[in-house]
Amino acid sequence: MASSRQLLISYFLASMASSLVVAGPQVPCFFIFGDSTVDNGNNNGLATSAKANYTPYGVDFPDGPTGRFCNGKNIADVIAELLGFDSFIPPFATASGTTILSGVNYGSGAAGIRDETGQQLGELISMNKQLLNHQTSISRIVKFLGSEEAAAKYLNKCIYAVAIGSNDYINNYLLPKHYPTSHIYTPEEYAVVLTQQYSQQMRTLHRNGARKVALFGLGLIGCTPDEMATYGTNGSCVTMIEDYVQMFNNRLKSLIDELNGDFSDAKFVYIDSYEASLSAAYGTGVSYTTTPCCHVSLSLGKAQCAPGTVPCSNRSSYAFWDGFHPTEIINTYLGERAYSAKSPYDAYPTDIKGLAELQLGEDQIQPKDKLKNWRWSMIKSLFSGPMLGGF
Template sequence: MNNKNLPNLVVSIFPFILLTCLRPCNTTNPSSKKPEFRGIFVFGNSILDNGNNNFLNTALKANYLPYGIDFQFGATGRFTNNKNLVDHIGDILKLPLIPAFSNPQSKGVAISQGVNHASAGSGILDATGSNMELYNIGARKFAFLNIGPLGCSPMARASMRNKECNEALNYAAFLFNIQLIQMLDVITTQMPGFQSVVVNVFQITLEFIRNPSFGGFSDVSSSCCEVSEQSGGVLCKGGGSVCSNRTSFLFFDGLHPTEALYGIVATRAYYSNSTSEVYPFNIQRLAQV
């Protein structure tokens, strides 16, 4: 494979988001001082899935309303009401919507600025293998999205008597996130040129759960859509009811956030200078080093 034909940026998630520069990222537009990426590769799970599962033999799909109720193209397979996290990162990078890999039309010019491989239900081993392959063909700069506070999702709360957060699940996520950073520290010493950023989705999301008004939220515990019992309270019920004030809800279904949270996370991932939100620096800086 010719590395010169690959986009600069690769995004992957489960349970992290990965941004990888396959060529030097400090290439700038002569008229702008901001480093630019030419495209994005995406790997991961339902947080980033933009329609791959529509073409796969699986029950985990979001190609029906109310998913996509606010999206310009309707229900495309995104597990939220509008744009997902990678869409917002692409907006910041001034890139077009990245096509789904499984879509038969995703070929030729359509994938000249990247392609999205993310699939709902994919596992950590899938992502790990993809990441190593990317490194072997030249990937050197990575930004990982850690696990959010799963215990505070509507699905997890539903199993609690008091409907509060399941702190056991949150603690498990917290421990994983610590080990993620420790693992990256080791990898940095073993893989020449490897550089990484960790976006602390756990902390950012928990901030709004504890102080909803900080993000303009009024409901951080319920799902915006009516969830399906058949999905275990995770997915929206097809044709079911949906809240009207979607920008005020943190969660769209029993597990996945609304676009409102995705937009905040993407902005902080790129611009925040707080090491409690993105460590050791933000994605903008990653493009410069």
């Protein structure tokens, strides 16, 4: 039997060794769902005009044009760094092996809450399809960890970020030639329908193990160069679109309370992209102008950079990279405020940092039996809300 002196020495050496270990990520994994604001390559192989795997996209990103709709990092990249990950979360399209244990990015340019959203641009991965892709990832994680119970405990500790909804307006409700939604619903009714479908999708995510979920509200989509040019406002934000954004965001805030009331074993938070975007000009020194940094292509819907063109050189002075998407400096600012709120308006009821620090008790871990029948529950959810067009 070891003496007390030997035990003390062993304890001292173990303590010294642990102090030398480099701190890892604050959570074991980070899963990302959404649209072009977070897409990092999932659209590259799709037959769509909504892709960004060509220059000048990625001019300031270490790997060049990867499919990110930005000159550099998108907001998901910024948050991944702040969470302590030493590499960016891979897109589902190329994620393989044990790399998925750190998380997967399912984002897709032009994607929406509704399945038909954005389809006039070509192929995309809607939110419902992203949830199906996540189930594929879960099945792989189960194999890596050895059991559904182990996978459930692992997933319960991860951060889930969802940034979607803008295209349900830009590439759906505001395009009456392509979609009937504006003829069927008033703006207020449409906000209700969207959040009802969103609610079902978040409940599916919860059934599949998500316990720490950040939902991003819509940003200043009525103030983008593309929308201002479309509506000819001479540099002013499109008031009608901003009113729609507020209707949706107000409903989304209420959904946060509803989900937290229904699930005592989870925490859903709201990230106020709108208010943070309003303060971005003061926080970064850039000005919101009608001119994007890159030269946009009329053939790509006035929103995306023309292939092979030379962008502006002073990119840190521009808020918008192309006709719709922010520059890296804005993404960094928004990501930092989403991670660690600088204002009571930034996040509710806590920020992503607070979400990462949240400790869930063992009695709140999802039971093994609730992780069964994933695909059946997903199929049922696909048909639980009103669907228009598309499929």
